Amino acid sequence: GASDPVLSSADGTPNQALTELYFGVVNGGPHKDLYWMTRATPTDPWGPRTLLYQSNNPDESPRLSLDELTLYFGRNGDIHQMTRTAVGQPWGPASIVSGVNVPGNNVYEKWFAVCQGGYYILSRDADLYEGTLPNPPTKIGSLSTGGSEISTWLSPDCKTVMFARTPTGGQEDIFISTRATTTDPWPAATALPDFNTATYNEEDPWMSNDMRAFVLVSNAAGTKDLYLSTR
Secondary structure, three states: OOOOOOOOEEEEEEOOOOOEEEEEEEOOOOOEEEEEEEOOOOOOOOOOOEEEEOOOOOEEEEEEOOOOOEEEEEEOOEEEEEEOOOOOOOOOOOEEOOOOOOOOOOOOEEEEEEOHHHEEEEEEOOEEEEEEOOOOOEEOOOOOOOOEEEEEEEOOOOOEEEEEEEOOOOOOEEEEEEOOOOOOOOOOOEEOOOOOOOOOOEEEEEEOOOOOEEEEEEOOOOOOEEEEEEO
16 A cells, blocks of 8 residues: 555655554655555554645655654755654644754755664765764764765664665665664674665665564565565
8 A cells, every 4th residue: 555556655664563654655746745554453454545744845754763752754855853642643743853954955864763862863965974862963984985875774772773875876775784882883884685686776774673574665666665574
């Protein structure tokens, strides 16, 4: 239900129970809109794809907070958020996240992933930046290249980051970097062989806290579609 034979779907982010799924759809134009689907249990069929948020600007790259009460997303090059009082309750209005954006849309920011202690990594102009809420970020030199780095995901303990990398003139694949402690610098990332292919582009990684569910996006079927793998 999330994928479409004509429109590209991407930016997949479920909740930990695998009963909610947030994603972006290119709605017949240059911009994405945010959609979501729900189901009663992880083994039930998904309900209908429903528009979650739409503006006159690109709305994309949703990521849930650890308590699943805040949904961060990119809107027209800035990081925004919506909050709710409990899982299953309606989302409130969108507002900009203070402190992390560059005023004036001089850069393009999206993929805001947050772990314990308010530590975050975001994608800014296709490089990776890190910071702690509500402070502005700094560039992560060991993970940023002359190509493109987007689609950030962080483990709850802030020790593992995954993202999509497109080398200059190359193919997009999922990369991973793991550090021993939260005070260590990020080591150089390596490609994740489980899902990368030699033919298609893979992006937008997400993994559950128990490491038994993995969501990604691939263009193997022609357009970008969402895929779910479990173990």
